[in-house]
Amino acid sequence: MISFRDPGGALLAREGRIFRIVGSGAPDLNAFLASATAQKLFRAGQLPRTTVLGNGQVAEALADTELKQAYEDLDGHMLVEHERIPFPSYPYEWPPEMLHAAGILTLDLAQSLLSDGLGLKDATPMNVLFRGTEPVFIDLLSFERRDPGDPTWLPYAQFVRTFVLPLLANKRFGVPLEQSLGTRRDGLEPEEVYRYLGPLQRIMPPYLGLVSMPAWLGARHNQDDTAIYRKQILKDAEKARFILNSLLNRMRRTLNRVAPPSGRQSTWSGYMTSSGNNYAAPDFSVKESFVADALREFAPKRVLDVGCNTGHFSFMAARAGAGVVAIDYDPVVAGRVWRGARSERLDVLPLVVNLARPTPATGWRNAEGPSFLDRAQGSFDAVLMLAVIHHMLVTERVPLPEILNLAADLTRDVAVIEFIEQGDSMFQRLTRGREELHRNLTVAYFETVCNQRFEIIRSQRTPSGTRSLYLLRKKGL
């Protein structure tokens, strides 16, 4: 079971298909599906492609005993099937740009549904997945019929905790999303951010309205008084809608204010363009044509680009027709890849993942958010490891056979790996005088290790003579 918190229904994955059992949430879901806004959202791809199963198909699907049991337990009224999003990702793996985009989608939905008399009952980034660079709101049970006189947006606080404050803490204090959303399901409380603030910051916008006021009001509020949670219904529905719309507009402006700026810099953001980059132009063009040839020859449908940096090779694979997951541990470069791929409309999903310390499994029984490796193993036709394995070998001290074994677990077919020899200046920069530890890392040793799980289709040494490219095919296919 993928989700179970909502009493209105649950999501299950069975043999590659995604089913949503709808119990008590059926009237709300039907009201939503009948709305004009839903039709537009489906057409725009902002909701997952969805089929409401007819009686015959329900009976057929319920032949699966686990699905049948869950359907009975939830007192199922409806069964719907959703498209499978190629690679599920979680907010703690997104660069801040993607969290911002998911927040904008959430506000778009909340506002556009007002005219249909509907609203969102929760507002968390866990309701959003990315299809390439585009956010998709996946939780169809988040929609509910609204009381027209209700002026409050109930998930306002949740939106602040899970979108606004993590972005604010990231932008102003460098708190990684992995920290604010990784092991925390519910983001950051204003009280937590308040402790980061100096006395002047506390009274300055945006901290005043987002952090200080809620923290002060919360501290003064009698915790036994639950009257604030009672629904306030206005007689004038027009007024209620005006208030709600103003609140949502205000939230949109706040969200844009905490969005990451486009020109952020990091250690790796200038790698391909600065003088610190180790690529002589002839080396780079040899590498480019080696990768292009491999993509042409094997035409992979799904590609994992490990250590994607600027995303140059991810974009190349996407232009060749692949759906790409591009990972890098630097959130700044992942954010740039997202912006670049989005402007070119390329099917690239950039994620902040360090393959040497991949995202762990999270949530209840560690089963709500599967680990990165659980999602990635065997999910790709090609794995690109270009100018990256020396970081794993030297900085992370992972033995070469381990790295090649992981590459073989990740790919279903081929891998393109760049091997960097000890004489390379980048390699020496990383070893910091500990060359002795890596004496065994020769081309001959690399090829011996490759041959354990892969067949070497071809290799090419770059003109500088310290780097070699390998096209490998998994053995036993």
Place this chain on the structure above:
Amino acid sequence: MFHGNRRNGVTGAARVERFGAASGILMLFAIGFFGSAGQASAYTDPGSGVLIWQMLIAGFVGAMFYFRRFTSWLKGRKQDPAPDPASLGPDSEQTELTRSEK
């Protein structure tokens, strides 16, 4: 999205927002300028502050609603229509929601 009267490039909603922000600052003085959040401890309800803040803003925006209605009436202006779902994305003939009859 709400579209208020557009004059001098400022929407009605934006004016309301500015008023809300100004009121927020005034309110700040009212509840005690240098308040302290204290340490969040067990059994407290940290979410309550955000909710109260939302209610306070809603109260001010609600007041602005009548003010806005009054000025509209005074100027004999009509209110703009409510959110335009067309802004959600391109239109196409095919829908991505299917209802199976089987």
